[in-house]
Amino acid sequence: MKIIKVKKGQILQRNGDLNSKVYQVESGLLRSYSIDSKGKEHIYMFAPEGWIITDNVSSDVPADLFIDVLEDSVVIQRDKDEIIVTDTEKLIKRIGVLQKRIIMLMSATAIERYEHFISTYPDIVQRVPQKLIASYLGITPEALSAAKGSRARK
Amino acid sequence: MKIIKVKKGQILQRNGDLNSKVYQVESGLLRSYSIDSKGKEHIYMFAPEGWIITDNVSSDVPADLFIDVLEDSVVIQRDKDEIIVTDTEKLIKRIGVLQKRIIMLMSATAIERYEHFISTYPDIVQRVPQKLIASYLGITPEALSAAKGSRARK
DNA sequence: CAATTACATTAATGTACATTAAGAATTTCT
DNA sequence: AGAAATTCTTAATGTACATTAATGTAATTG
Structure with a gap:
């Protein structure tokens, strides 16, 4: 468990990464999105204060989604397996x-x-x-x- | 909790019903779907043996989905609130x-x-x-x- | 098993949205 | 504040899929 400050534009997770993290937004705004075969972005979700954002594929499989920062934010980063x-x-x-x-x-x-x-x-x-x-x-x-x-x- | 046998074509839940039930498919095949403003059907999911099917809106709100039977089936019907x-x-x-x-x-x-x-x-x-x-x-x-x-x- | 009903295929026409492009408005940065 | 970059709007053209309709095929039912 780690509290991190992140800046607008920062990418927390890329498609293809081993995705073992879950992000809980304390303040600010994140989003997750995919990029298709033609290079087009498709936003899967916005995560403002109070929301939890992650890639819901099993943690032993490469991520489908990118997660990045839309507004300077404070987020709590946790490992998936440490979450009950x-x-x-x-x-x-x-x-x-x-x-x-x-x-x-x-x-x-x-x-x-x-x-x-x-x-x-x-x-x-x-x-x-x-x-x-x-x-x-x-x-x-x-x-x-x-x-x-x-x-x-x- | 009730085990029921249902026949092809039978409708278990209609759009607008109070949707308090969850169906667990023992054998056969169910589906859930919505009907849009133009009368067109859109299948939300198929539920063969082993699957659970329900309308995931809170149980105090009218259902969005229809649930019906595609093959003669045996299903376990439960009330949402009796489920943990x-x-x-x-x-x-x-x-x-x-x-x-x-x-x-x-x-x-x-x-x-x-x-x-x-x-x-x-x-x-x-x-x-x-x-x-x-x-x-x-x-x-x-x-x-x-x-x-x-x-x-x- | 004949008759009905449901389903699949093909083709012509229509439409909502995509793509491309250019200019206007707004925001961001130094 | 002023320049640069991003975002928004408008319009012309293109395209994937919808709609409609007709014909063929398979599945149900009496």
Whole structure:
């Protein structure tokens, strides 16, 4: 267990690393994302204060995700094996969030995804550039800009 | 706790129901799915023997998902509150699976998703019609048929 | 086992979003 | 504050997949 201060832009974990760490955000903002075969980034999650972020593949397998720092942050870094999860309640909640996200990705349009996002994470919207939100929603920044435009126009 | 025999086509849970149940599949095959605003089905998961299937929204909220029966099955039905999850390991694994699925939905083409599916769930492919696999992958049956065609042709 | 119903394939047309590119606005840095 | 870099917007063009529809094939059921 180690408390570390990290700076915006710093990369805590790279795709392919042995991923043995779990990060608990005390203050600031982290994100995890993947990079696909065409070099495009896809944000998997944002982690503001109070959140836990890690790569949920088993710890003996190379990481799928990158984890980096969006705002100067203080995080508690722990080894996966030194963690005993007591709060299964929280895990089940997270599964619920992922379930919603999957349904969303399969059925919702660009605008619908955006509206759902701002109502679910209003604070994040203020804190990160729009193109990162687009990346989380699974659309391009241009498409998001256009969607917002057509929404305002009515 | 109740052991029940269910027949193909039977619906165990509907969208909007108070969803207080968890189903453990002893034999057979269940699935969960949502229906979007345009009436389209989107399969969230398949649950063959040994799997647990439920709607992961909190039990005091109406269900997002339908759960129904794809093959005559024997399932153990439990109330959510009578369950104490001991195997957090399993929950974390499931989060890992959902993570992969989300990345997949955001970055992979129709064929890539299909290939990933058949290598991950080779048995399911044999047991359900292709249109259900398409629904799980987030594409139409027509698109899947076309993707398979162009793949074979090289 | 004939009749019905469900499923798969193919092809034509449509559409939401991607891509590319360029200029405007905002933020960051020295 | 001013320069540089990043981000946002707009518009033209492209593309993967959706939709619709028709035909063929396999699976169910009476």
